[in-house]
Every structure is written in structure tokens, then in C-alpha cells.
Amino acid sequence: MAASHHFLQEPKTVAIVGCPFSGGQPKPGVDHGPIHLINAGLAKQLEALGWKVEFGGHHQFEEISAENDPAIGKLKNPRLVSKVSKAVADTVGGHVQQGTLALTLGGDHSLAMGTISGTLSKYPDAAVIWVDAHADINTSETTESGNIHGMPVSFLLGLEKQEESSPFAWVAPILKPNKIVYIGLRDVDAGEKKILKENGIKAFSMHEVDKYGIGKVVDMALDHVNPDRDLPIHLSFDVDALDPSVAPSTGTPVRGGLTFREGHYICEAIYETGLLVAVDLMEPELIPPYSSDTVTPVRGLGGGSAHNSSPRPYLISP
Numbered sequence: 001m002a003a004s005h006h007f008l009q010e011p012k013t014v015a016i017v018g019c020p021f022s023g024g025q026p027k028p029g030v031d032h033g034p035i036h037l038i039n040a041g042l043a044k045q046l047e048a049l050g051w052k053v054e055f056g057g058h059h060q061f062e063e064i065s066a067e068n069d070p071a072i073g074k075l076k077n078p079r080l081v082s083k084v085s086k087a088v089a090d091t092v093g094g095h096v097q098q099g100t101l102a103l104t105l106g107g108d109h110s111l112a113m114g115t116i117s118g119t120l121s122k123y124p125d126a127a128v129i130w131v132d133a134h135a136d137i138n139t140s141e142t143t144e145s146g147n148i149h150g151m152p153v154s155f156l157l158g159l160e161k162q163e164e165s166s167p168f169a170w171v172a173p174i175l176k177p178n179k180i181v182y183i184g185l186r187d188v189d190a191g192e193k194k195i196l197k198e199n200g201i202k203a204f205s206m207h208e209v210d211k212y213g214i215g216k217v218v219d220m221a222l223d224h225v226n227p228d229r230d231l232p233i234h235l236s237f238d239v240d241a242l243d244p245s246v247a248p249s250t251g252t253p254v255r256g257g258l259t260f261r262e263g264h265y266i267c268e269a270i271y272e273t274g275l276l277v278a279v280d281l282m283e284p285e286l287i288p289p290y291s292s293d294t295v296t297p298v299r300g301l302g303g304g305s306a307h308n309s310s311p312r313p314y315l316i317s318p
């Protein structure tokens with residue numbers, strides 16, 4: 001089906017924003033995800049689908065990562081995560097501004113603080129569809145892990161007031177609880193369940209996917225967040241929404257996830273609305289048959305996690 005694009009310029013153009021970053025959680029791995037996706041031929045596949053592809057190389061975050069970054073309260077790598085997300089917000093915001101589909105390749109899901117901020121900077125009333133095993137809506141109070149990849153939604157909603165001195169003071173807390181909807185949830189912390197309930201946030205867990213089927217679930221999700229089908233859509237897709245038999249290579253896999261087709265169906269159905277302005281593909285790791293020696297991924301500094309060896313130049317082009 002040839003979708004007409006309400007918010008994109010012709011010829012339809014996708015800008016790939018490669019974010020080799022894992023500072024929002026402790027494991028190395030997702031900082032290689034975007035590099036592997038590009039090496040596996042993603043840009044060429046998009047071209048084969050009729051898109052003009054812009055990709056000038058992955059984001060380089062070394063300068064940001066060089067700084068000392070002690071925890072603030074429970075939050076790990078707060079300055080690093082904040083600065084990286086701010087850079088990504090500016091990049092994604094620029095693409096969305098121009099009517100170019102912004103496709104961000106993570107990296108861990110803390111990056112969505114940036115990508116969604118970028119989309120909201122142009123479209124404050126955009127609808128966010130968050131496909132994930134997790135709700136990623138912990139606050140600095142409720143988080144058990146201190147990993148910021150489990151928290152971006154709470155920052156975007158403004159569930160906690162950020163003091164002026166907070167590294168996250170730049171995040172405009174303008175996402176409304178009725179403008180985000182979840183699909184695929186099955187590993188939600190007790191504190192997060194409370195937040196979802198108190199804020200009336202709609203979620204279609206795997207239980208609803210089983211009960212209604214994915215076609216109905218996507219319709220219901222769109223009806224909730226975009227009833228008149230007139231608002232731009234930001235799709236934030238965490239690959240751990242997929243069952244581990246489909247996407248085993250991710251940091252926090254959870255049994256009982258979406259099938260290959262259900263994952264694809266969600267993307268197809270949302271694309272067919274013609275309303276898509278930005279997509280995040282987050283938390284892929286990959287066991288690589290490819291060389292990833294051409295980019296320096298950025299990991300968190302804290303908690304004894306592995307860190308960059310020597311910086312390498314980046315030589316990746318589409």
C-alpha cells in the first residue's frame with residue numbers, strides 16, 4: 001500500500017541517526033548495535049524500499065564520555081546520558097523539522113529521552129507508540145537498578161521536578177500521559193505499575209496481544225493515542241519487545257514476547273497511517289559476523305563496566 005505522508009517531504013527521505021551508546025545501563029553490547037545494523041546493509045534495504053537515505057556516519061560521543069560522572073542519587077552516568085540524549089534531541093529535531101523521517105539506531109533506550117524530545121520540539125502533540133517488554137517509566141525514586149534506560153518516559157512526562165542544576169533540566173516535560181501508548185509489556189516493576197495506573201497511561205501487554213490479536217491491538221492503540229488519525233507519530237521500538245527466540249541479542253530479554261510477524265505488523269500498520277515522523281530501534285546487540293572496528297562505541301564510566309580502549313576513526317558510510 002502506498003501511504004501518503006502527511007508530515008514528510010517528497011521524495012520520501014529517511015535520515016539514519018546511529019547512536020553507539022550504552023551508558024544508560026551497565027552491559028557493553030548495545031553500543032555496537034547500530035554499527036552492526038549498518039554493516040548488515042540496513043541503508044541499502046531502505047533504498048530498495050524506495051527511500052532516499054541520508055547517513056553520514058554514527059554519532060561520536062567520546063568527548064562527552066571523557067568527563068567524571070559520579071551517580072546522582074541512584075542515577076548512574078547521569079551527565080553522560082543527559083548530554084548524549086541532548087545531542088540526539090538536536091539531531092532528531094533537525095530531521096523532523098525538515099520533514100525527513102528520523103530513524104535512530106540505539107544504543108540503549110535512555111536515548112529515547114533525546115529522540116522523543118526532538119520530535120516534540122517540532123510537534124508538541126505528537127503521539128508516541130512505545131513497543132517494549134518494559135515500561136521504562138521508573139523515576140529516580142522508584143528505580144531499583146539506577147539504570148536510566150529504565151526511566152526515559154518519566155523524564156518526558158515530567159513525573160519528577162528537575163532542579164535547575166539537574167543534568168536533565170533541558171528535557172521539556174511536555175509529553176501528556178494520553179499521548180503515549182505501550183504495546184508488548186510483560187516485565188513491569190511494581191513502582192512502574194503504580195505510575196501507569198495513577199497517570200491513566202494505556203498499555204497493551206502481551207496478555208492483550210494474546211487476547212485480541214495484534215491487528216486489533218494496534219487499532220486500539222491508535223484509537224487511544226491518535227483518535228482522529230491526524231497527529232504525527234513517533235514509534236519507539238525496543239527490540240526486547242520481540243520474543244528472545246526472535247531477538248536474543250539484547251541486554252534485558254524477557255520470555256513470552258512478540259513473534260517476528262507481530263513485530264513487523266506493528267511497524268507496517270503504523271507506517272500505513274502516513275503519520276510516522278520518527279522511529280527508534282533500540283537495544284539491539286548482535287553477535288557479529290561483521291567487523292565493528294571502525295567506530296568507537298561509548299559506554300558508561302561507572303560501575304566497573306568496560307570502557308573504550310583507544311579511539312578509532314569512523315569510516316562507515318551507507
Ligand SMILES: NC(=[NH2+])NCCC[C@H](N)C(=O)O
Pocket residue numbers: 108109110134136138143144145146147149150151187188189238240252283
Ligand atoms: N530499555 C530497557 N531494556 N529497559 C529495561 C528496564 C528494566 C528495569 N525496569 C529497570 O528499571 O532497570
Ligand SMILES: [Mn+2]
Pocket residue numbers: 109132134136149238282283
Ligand atoms: Mn526499553
Ligand SMILES: [Mn+2]
Pocket residue numbers: 132133134238240241252
Ligand atoms: Mn525493554
